[in-house]
């Protein structure tokens with residue numbers, strides 16, 4: 001889809017809402033979610049693929065978006081953080097360079113949910129990011145290409161902030177790819193929290209994915225990393241966004 005707006009001062013947003021964080025070690029805190037439209041990846045399990053294909057997002061000028069964040073904080077706050085999610089927020093770095101400083105001026109904690117594949121873009125905005133929820137994506141989980149080099153460069157930059165790594169495990173996730181991901185994290189800092197997220201399915205959690213984690217991946221990771229956990233996507237089980 002053609003875009004014809006100033007990418008420094010406007011962006012593509014699919015939704016803004018207040019809810020509970022449903023993933024990772026910040027599970028259960030209340031956040032404002034700002035969901036950016038597009039992504040540079042195409043994961044087979046992505047909840048947002050249809051919306052991205054349809055281009056179902058709205059162009060938001062900076063001041064309007066800030067106003068909606070302020071409004072949610074007033075009506076539904078206090079929130080622990082503003083979560084930048086997607087899509088891929090770092091796909092919109094030009095905008096983030098203007099948006100994030102404003103959020104920090106207003107006193108918000110910023111929580112970047114990212115696929116961890118755009119290290120140069122992260123470097124441009126990391127000074128305004130407080131928490132980085134970084135996915136690492138085995139190609140066998142996503143059906144997309146491998147991103148190990150990008151993940152390594154990304155984590156080397158992200159380590160200066162409060163970062164954790166999350167890996168979505170599907171029944172197709174391959175052991176050798178998981179081993180390489182674990183080694184990347186170990187070589188940067190084995191204390192980085194490392195979360196296995198079993199694939200969600202209509203019944204809640206994919207039992208096959210959970211078995212794979214329990215029987216193979218957990219011990220594989222725990223041999224090298226200090227803080228390994230299994231946390232499913234709880235917002236789907238709670239029935240919230």
Ligand code: SF4
Pocket residue numbers: 039040041042043045046047048049086087088115
């Ligand atoms: S990186 Fe995230 S938003 Fe992008 S396609 Fe994959 S699951 Fe969807």
